[in-house]
Amino acid sequence: MSAEPFLREIGGGVCAARGVTASAVTAGIKKSGRPDMTLLCFDPPAQSAGVFTRNKVCAAPVLLCRERVGKGPLRAILINSGNANACTGKQGLQDARRLTQSLAKHLGCPPAQVVMSSTGLIGQPLPVGLMERALGRLVRSLAPGKGREAATAIMTTDTRSKEAAVEIELPGGGSVRLGGMTKGAGMIAPNMATMLAYLTTDAAVSSRVLLSALRKAADLSFNCVTVDGDTSTNDTVIFAATGASGVRIPGGKALGRFRAGLGRVCRELALAILRDGEGVTKVVEIRIKGAASPADAKRAGRTVAESLLVKTAFFGGLPNWGRIFAAAGRSGAKIAPERMSLRIGGVPVVRAGAPVEHWEAPLAPVLKRPEFTVELHLGAGRAEGTVWTTDLSYEYVKINADYRT
Template identity: 40%
Template sequence: MGRVFKLRNVKFSAVSSGIKKEGLDLGLVYFQEPVSFLALYTTNRVKAAHIHYMKRLEEKKVRALLVNSGCANAATGKEGVKDLEKLAKIIGEQMSVSPDDVLFASTGVIGKRLPVDKIIRSFPELLKRSNSSGVEDFAKAIMTTDSYHKISTGSFKGEKNYVLIGVAKGAGMINPKFGTMLCFLFTDFPARKDKIRKAFKTAIRESFEKITVDAETSTNDTVVLFFPEGDVDQKGYEGFVRTLNSVTKELALLIVRDGEGATKVIHIKVKGARTKKEAEEVARRIARSNLVKTAFFGSDPNWGRIIAAVGDTNVRVAPHKIEIIIQGERIVSGGEEVIFDEATLKKRLETRNIDVEINLNEGKGCFDIYTTDLTYEYIKINASYRT
């Protein structure tokens, strides 16, 4: 993770409010100065209440973000949004800001209403604790089945020195299409929305949209970048984009490495497709294959399952042209097995990082994605999540 940079104007805090049985479950970010934000949300048609709520405020500047774990506040209907309205009013007053200055985000079990009273009761303590060194506690408060908290920060130079802080969570229901479970990015780099929107989307596409744990797109996926509105510091723009890309990429890899039950991260690179879109379809199909994921858990170079997944899409592929390279070793050429030392390769699969390259030899389209293996622990976590 390296050095953790701070932002003087952004205060973090966390408390245990009792939404979860134990541990931190409520986090606050308080902005000394109003900030603008850019957000991307899940493509799932069932969206969490906080997403409906946040969408209303997209053209506004805000002063606070309240995040809870333990309850997704999704599939809670109009009542779920009303709960947020009620909260905004009460906690806004305590911070001496308008209700419209407060954003929310939730993660946890779908279908349960937010325990509003618990949150209200805990808020004074939460506000009292807020300080510019509290990011670690905040990152812990938004965890669900995560086994570690996820922070990535970076700094870059323009007319002055700037900082970007990223916090994320997510270990299951990870198949982000627009955003991941939750990721918050904070910077003091001044910008205008229309000047950085493209860089923001690109960063997300190259990071969170290239990981999957279980091919399940969440109802709550949200990525938000908070920044002070102002003329873009042109001298710092390149550094901003570079830091945005590296922070989001690091957070995405932290999420997939912490995938529920995962012991391995599998980097799947599809090359030689007719188009990038076709490469993506093939890569995503392989990345969600339970048979491929269990084979890698067992360190089994079972390429037959990979080629079967390649064939099981709408992409026209010529089986006799397919090449497969695992851990740098070409084991399939012209769609057929090349003689290789299976015992040695099996040994080389007993490691945390697996590289798989599939060349369709049809064109120049390519796409890569990171996925996890599928393990006993995944079953354990998900067969007993709520109990």
């Protein structure tokens, strides 16, 4: 990660931004007795923006978020694990409305200022009664400094909580904070480890600017990582700006730094998901160069990143570079085989479409590292793109063949 001198990593996660409080309780949705309801609260109410799953089978809370996020000030986000409220028909949306309405009453704000996310089993009605009874406790225990607690309570198959935050020094002096938390470990419905992420800042930013910054940042982070290529029905990223720092981001250089801070936090969270991916033993950065267009770079990168043969080769530490070429070749991206080249962990393997001499010995130690970079040049143009992927291990199969709670 390149050093940006105006960014300083800080603690606090999603609560690093002033004006953000959080709480988490056990409502009993999960049988395990672990915390399963989380609340984020914004005071003053926040400007907001969201990006959501493109899956056409999309869960009720996502429909609700699409109605409300970015449409007016946001007071609170309710998050539950243990039940995805997906494939639950009209009842699902009614349940989500009822819960946000009850929560709004507790908080003394209009229902339109409250949204929710759900993650867990598909096709089962939400235990609304149980959840409503927990709302009072959630509201009473709201406090700043509970970023870790919140990040822990949204975990499902995750093995560790995932948070990040930075302080952004602005060009004219003064600074703002930006933090976030995420969950997700690679699998989806009906026991989904949906990718959920919540980002907060105490900068004063309009929802329009937030949305544009969020789209770009999500596209270069969450949308560039893949564990198994499956898109959940519930994927959600929400970005809320309380403005509690009193510092406005006017645009220009300040906005550039703000975007850089957002980019950093999103990338850290996205990579944290990969590193905690189910059965993951390796994280690999796939850099595509020499593509005919950015879309081609992404296409080739994703196809390499999602190839089972490439992923099993990473797991086995095999120098089977032909699998990488074959994946790029079937990706639909324009390629010039005789001009293609490949470096793995900096070691030249293929040049001008043919293997270099003695590539195998220097490659062996690279393939044993837990993280390395694959740089594939398509020989077809000047565009570039990066995606991050993982290996595919016995453990991934075991987790996903056994997992039903």
